[in-house]
Amino acid sequence: MIRWREGEITRIRREWPGAVECEAEIPGEGGCRALAYPALVGRPEPGDRVLLNTTALAMGLGTGGYAMVVALPDRLPPDPQGPGHLVKARYTPVQATLQGVDEQDTPHHAELAEADDIAGMPVVVADLHSALPAVLAGLRASAPGARAVYLMTDGGALPGWFSRTVAELRDAGWLAAMVTTGQAFGGDLEAVTVHTGLLAARHVLGADIAVVAQGPGNLGTGTRWGFSGVAAGEAVNAAAVLGGRPVASLRVSDADPRERHRGVSHHSLTAYGRVALAPADVPVPELPGEFGERVRAEAAPLGARHTLVPVDVSGLEAALREAPVRLSTMGRGLDEDLACFLAVAAAGRHAASLL
Structure with missing residues (x-):
C-alpha cells in the first residue's frame, strides 16, 4: 500500500510544464528527490512542510523513483476555477476535475x-x-x-x-x-x-x-x-x-x-x-x-x-x-x-x- 512520510522541501531542482522536481529532507531518513504537480497540490517552496508518498522510491522503480508530494498541509492551493465536469483519477485522494474535450460544456x-x-x-x-x-x-x-x-x-x-x-x-x-x-x-x-x-x-x-x-x-x-x-x-x-x-x-x-x-x-x-x-x-x-x-x-x-x-x-x-x-x-x-x-x-x- 502507501508508505507515508512527512518532510521538508530543501530546494527546487528543476521544473517543466506541470511538474516541479524538489529535494526533500525526511527526518531520520535523509534527503530524497520529490516530485510535485502544482495543479494538484500547489507550488512547493523551500521550507514548506510536505506529506510524501515514498512507495515508488522505496521500491526503486526506474521511471518512478521519486517521493511524490501529496500535500503542502500548511499552504493549501486555492480552489480550482473555471469549467469542467470530467473527473479523473476517480475516487482516489487526488481525484481532479478537468474539462473534457467531449463533455457537454466544451466548445468542441x-x-x-x-x-x-x-x-x-x-x-x-x-x-x-x-x-x-x-x-x-x-x-x-x-x-x-x-x-x-x-x-x-x-x-x-x-x-x-x-x-x-x-x-x-x-x-x-x-x-x-x-x-x-x-x-x-x-x-x-x-x-x-x-x-x-x-x-x-x-x-x-x-x-x-x-x-x-x-x-x-x-x-x-x-x-x-x-x-x-x-x-x-x-x-x-x-x-x-x-x-x-x-x-x-x-x-x-x-x-x-x-x-x-x-x-x-x-x-x-x-x-x-x-x-x-x-x-x-x-x-x-x-x-x-x-x-x-x-x-x-x-x-x-x-x-x-x-x-x-x-x-x-x-x-x-x-x-x-x-x-x-x-x-x-x-x-x-x-x-x-x-x-x-x-x-x-x-x-x-x-x-x-x-x-
Whole structure:
C-alpha cells in the first residue's frame, strides 16, 4: 500500500510544464528527490512542510523513483476555477476535475458529438512510452512538416506532466500536442476514451498523424496477458473502427536480458496477434544479419491478420541521433539497444508514407 512520510522541501531542482522536481529532507531518513504537480497540490517552496508518498522510491522503480508530494498541509492551493465536469483519477485522494474535450460544456462538444471518422489518419501504436521520440524521428525523416499529436493512455503514469520527454519534444517542435485519455490527465485536451481522443486529435487539433502509447511506467508480470501493453491491441481496434490507418509498431530488442523480449517481444505478439481484431500495417524493420532474420521470422505469424510491411532502415540511425531528447528504454540507450529504436522509427517512416 502507501508508505507515508512527512518532510521538508530543501530546494527546487528543476521544473517543466506541470511538474516541479524538489529535494526533500525526511527526518531520520535523509534527503530524497520529490516530485510535485502544482495543479494538484500547489507550488512547493523551500521550507514548506510536505506529506510524501515514498512507495515508488522505496521500491526503486526506474521511471518512478521519486517521493511524490501529496500535500503542502500548511499552504493549501486555492480552489480550482473555471469549467469542467470530467473527473479523473476517480475516487482516489487526488481525484481532479478537468474539462473534457467531449463533455457537454466544451466548445468542441457539438463537433465531437457528430464526429465518427478520422479520415484515414495514420495512427502509430506503440507498447512503451519510450517509443514516442523514435516514432517521431522516423516520421520526420520522411515528412518533417507533419503535425503529430500524442495520445497518452492510462496504462502507465496517469499525470501527463510526469513525462519530461513530452515537454522536450514539444519545446523542440517535434510534437504539436498531447491528449490524455481514460484516467490519464494533464494533456492539452482531456478525453474519456482513446476513441474520442483520436477524434479530438484529428478534428480539434488538426493532427496529420497520431501516436498512441501509455505514459511512463509500463507494468508487466512476465505472463502472456498480465501487462499494460495489451492496450496497444485495443488502440489498433479504435483506430480502425474510426476509419484510421493503424500502424502497429513492433517492440524489438537484441539486448534485453529477458528472453521473452528478445527478438520480437511477446508483448507485440500478444497485443497484435490476439487482442487486435482489426487489421493493421505492421512495419517490419529490415535489420541486418541473423538478428534481422529472427525478427522477420517471429513477426511472420502476425501476417495472418495484418499486413506485414518491410521497411528499409537506412538513414534512421542518423535521424534517431538527432532527437532532441535522450533515447532510453528499460534503462538502455540508443547504442545499447539500437534495434529497438530502429524498429519503432520504421513505424514512423511507414506512417509518413501514408500521408
